Amino acid sequence: MTGRTENLQRFINAAETAIQARAAQFPDAMAMADRMFSALKNNDEANTQNTPARLPVCSHLKGALDLAQNGPEPIPALADAFAAIEPEFAWARRPEAARVGADFYDSHANASIIGLGGLEARQDVRIGVSLVAPGIDYPRHHHPPEELYIVLAPGKWMQNDNPLAAKQSGDLVHNPPNAWHAMQSMDTPLLAIWCLWTGD
Numbered sequence: 152m153t154g155r156t157e158n159l160q161r162f163i164n165a166a167e168t169a170i171q172a173r174a175a176q177f178p179d180a181m182a183m184a185d186r187m188f189s190a191l192k193n194n195d196e197a198n199t200q201n202t203p204a205r206l207p208v209c210s211h212l213k214g215a216l217d218l219a220q221n222g223p224e225p226i227p228a229l230a231d232a233f234a235a236i237e238p239e240f241a242w243a244r245r246p247e248a249a250r251v252g253a254d255f256y257d258s259h260a261n262a263s264i265i266g267l268g269g270l271e272a273r274q275d276v277r278i279g280v281s282l283v284a285p286g287i288d289y290p291r292h293h294h295p296p297e298e299l300y301i302v303l304a305p306g307k308w309m310q311n312d313n314p315l316a317a318k319q320s321g322d323l324v325h326n327p328p329n330a331w332h333a334m335q336s337m338d339t340p341l342l343a344i345w346c347l348w349t350g351d
């Protein structure tokens with residue numbers, strides 16, 4: 152199968168709208184967002200033959216999406232578009248999850264949406280999602296690609312040596328290249344979409 156499904160296009164459009172809604176607060180992230188969504192206009196890439204899979208922690212998805220549905224515009228529309236493609240995701244743990252500890256291992260899942268292992272194989276953009284059960288630390292990590300999170304269900308984020316800060320549905324988190332960052336769920340499941348620019 153080649154090309155992009157209508158549902159995936161709807162999700163991409165909704166993600167772009169959610170980012171644009173906060174453009175004034177994140178001027179430094181908009182160049183990356185523009186590069187990403189311009190690149191995504193090219194949708195000739197073949198779909199990945201990924202095998203859908205859920206993990207036990209995905210039982211928190213519904214609760215997280217209910218929180219997103221109560222978020223500000225345009226987050227409910229993004230949550231709807233997300234829910235329509237989620238059955239195709241291959242949810243998985245972070246590769247080093249077993250070393251981090253049993254709590255983390257059992258209480259988080261990531262899925263690729265665009266890029267390797269996602270619904271559209273391509274090199275220039277990676278978009279995915281992280282789900283974290285309540286009361287869990289998502290370990291500090293960093294990576295060369297610049298990153299932009301869209302918060303669907305609230306949680307706390309930290310960057311570099313700054314303290315953890317609560318982010319609500321609709322908030323963005325912008326990580327410059329190689330910035331250290333971590334997440335922590337509060338007493339509800341954390342759900343966030345992350346976008347990485349991996350092109351030139």
Ligand SMILES: [Fe+2]
Nearest residue numbers: 292294298332
């Ligand atoms: Fe990251």
